[in-house]
Amino acid sequence: xxxxxxxxxxxxxxxxxxxxxLQFGRxxxxxxxxxxxxxxxxxxxxxxxxxxxxxxxxxxxxLYWIRALQHYGGDRLAHDRRxxxxxxxxxxxxxxxxxxxxxxxxxxxxIFLSEQxxxxxxxxxxxxxxxxxxxxxxxxxxxLLHDIAFxxxxxxxxxxxxxxxxxxxxxxxxxxxxxxxxxxxxxSAHDRSSARLLWRQILxxxxxxxxxxxxxxxxxxxxxxxxDELQGLVNRAGVPAGHRVTWIDLVRxxxxxxxxxxxxxxxxxxxxxxxxxxxxxxxxxNPMPDLSATMMR
Numbered sequence: 001x002x003x004x005x006x007x008x009x010x011x012x013x014x015x016x017x018x019x020x021x022l023q024f025g026r027x028x029x030x031x032x033x034x035x036x037x038x039x040x041x042x043x044x045x046x047x048x049x050x051x052x053x054x055x056x057x058x059x060x061x062x063l064y065w066i067r068a069l070q071h072y073g074g075d076r077l078a079h080d081r082r083x084x085x086x087x088x089x090x091x092x093x094x095x096x097x098x099x100x101x102x103x104x105x106x107x108x109x110x111i112f113l114s115e116q117x118x119x120x121x122x123x124x125x126x127x128x129x130x131x132x133x134x135x136x137x138x139x140x141x142x143x144l145l146h147d148i149a150f151x152x153x154x155x156x157x158x159x160x161x162x163x164x165x166x167x168x169x170x171x172x173x174x175x176x177x178x179x180x181x182x183x184x185x186x187x188s189a190h191d192r193s194s195a196r197l198l199w200r201q202i203l204x205x206x207x208x209x210x211x212x213x214x215x216x217x218x219x220x221x222x223x224x225x226x227x228d229e230l231q232g233l234v235n236r237a238g239v240p241a242g243h244r245v246t247w248i249d250l251v252r253x254x255x256x257x258x259x260x261x262x263x264x265x266x267x268x269x270x271x272x273x274x275x276x277x278x279x280x281x282x283x284x285x286n287p288m289p290d291l292s293a294t295m296m297r
Contacts, residue, residue, distance in 0.1 A: 065105050088112060092113070106144060
């Protein structure tokens with residue numbers, strides 16, 4: 001490479017990194033929502049950014065990954081409840097284009113994209129596309145195929161699709177033996193027991209984030225079981241039509257020992273007018289997965 005070409009290339013890299021750093025500075029300096037440019041990307045072309053980054057692609061990928069985390073976390077914690085997450089997918093795409101072997105970005109990014117509102121954009125289709133992109137770059141990563149299977153099962157309620165990806169993951173050299181039985185489980189039953197089996201396997205992950213997600217999801221499944229049991233108890237209590245019902249009434253009648261709480265210790269809500277048992281709005285288990293109608297215990 002000639003000296004002049006090297007100088008111009010280095011200058012382009014420095015300019016790119018300065019532009020990204022400037023955007024981070026703006027994100028930190030301005031309140032959210034006051035500057036429309038905070039919600040924009042200067043470019044969404046991974047090819048263009050890769051050409052500018054030259055041999056510094058890994059550094060640029062890390063910077064875009066950090067910005068993706070900031071964007072997701074900022075929208076999730078926004079007090080105005082206007083979670084939009086509109087930059088999440090393009091930021092993740094840029095991150096993984098710059099570094100196709102950034103496994104954490106594929107796996108965590110898929111979790112972020114799949115999360116239902118208000119905790120995320122609720123885009124399992126984008127999550128699958130991101131993981132497929134990772135699989136194309138890293139065909140020997142059975143974990144990515146496993147995660148696609150999980151999105152099909154948990155978010156799309158598609159056990160047949162999940163079974164197919166579990167089989168593909170099991171066929172990867174070095175994949176764990178428990179993947180093949182999971183494929184059979186997906187086809188035989190779409191119930192909470194299968195969901196628990198899947199989450200308990202994810203609980204063995206080396207990634208702390210995945211373990212925390214699995215722990216929370218297992219607590220949600222326990223809460224769903226408890227809600228079913230409590231609702232059945234209230235329904236069998238024989239409250240006359242037009243009468244209000246409260247937990248204290250049921251305690252006095254000896255039907256329960258005390259006000260029931262969810263697995264995190266927050267009391268369940270019993271609507272005195274409708275006699276419907278629900279999770280308290282302030283419970284950290286919200287939003288709950290929509291499994292009550294599609295999964296049996």
